[in-house]
């Protein structure tokens with residue numbers, strides 16, 4: 001058997017019994033996830049797929065969508081425009097933190113945390129929410145070989161409970177970081193977070209980035225090569241919430257996690273990897289996901305520094 005397949009089969013068995021953590025509950029729909037769901041997928045930059053576990057189980061992208069919306073806005077508006085509004089520094093604070101907005105520049109630190117991602121999503125083009133949704137789905141699905149959809153239940157569940165994100169958006173509006181309608185800006189952000197994928201999809205999106213922005217199977221350009229490095233460097237420094245330093249040290253590849261329990265990582269030129277397991281730690285990272293990535297990085301020698 002191929003070495004990648006052997007390793008992911010082994011890691012699935014090894015970490016299946018790890019039962020700490022709980023699915024996120026601050027978005028009520030996410031609390032319904034089955035804590036036992038667990039899958040790993042690896043897709044090479046040439047499009048070869050390896051998978052283990054419940055790899056067809058759909059889940060919402062949540063923050064794993066943030067690098068992709070950032071890439072989309074980079075293509076549409078360029079670096080200078082976006083980075084006049086959102087910086088490129090890690091915060092060391094939680095993903096949904098509000099303090100750094102108040103204490104420092106009044107501008108989000110980076111596009112991988114909620115405040116920065118809300119500003120980025122607010123720039124998605126379209127006159128209506130529906131047009132913006134169509135736009136984001138079309139752009140994200142270029143990383144795949146099929147169409148994508150939004151889960152309306154998850155979207156509404158977040159929209160109806162998003163008091164913290166709503167307060168972040170009000171503060172951003174107050175500081176003039178954006179001047180558009182607050183609810184419209186939040187709506188497209190919630191929609192983007194509710195886009196559904198499975199583990200193979202997410203690994204395929206990662207493999208497209210590993211392949212310099214070109215979808216390995218369709219050959220379509222999902223993201224201009226020039227912007228892939230922007231995305232990957234911010235994933236590397238800011239992608240794993242306030243565990244980004246620990247992750248850089250112990251895993252050593254650009255990655256992004258989401259509170260649905262997904263983590264994806266990109267080994268440039270080589271592989272895209274995704275793990276899905278809903279129980280998360282207090283920082284918001286999938287607990288089994290963290291362990292799988294650490295082992296996988298060591299066993300397949302994936303750290304970009306080694």
Ligand code: GLU
Pocket residue numbers: 061062063064095096114158165193257258259260284
């Ligand atoms: N939609 C979630 C939120 O804004 C995304 C958080 C995450 O996955 O980190 O709270």
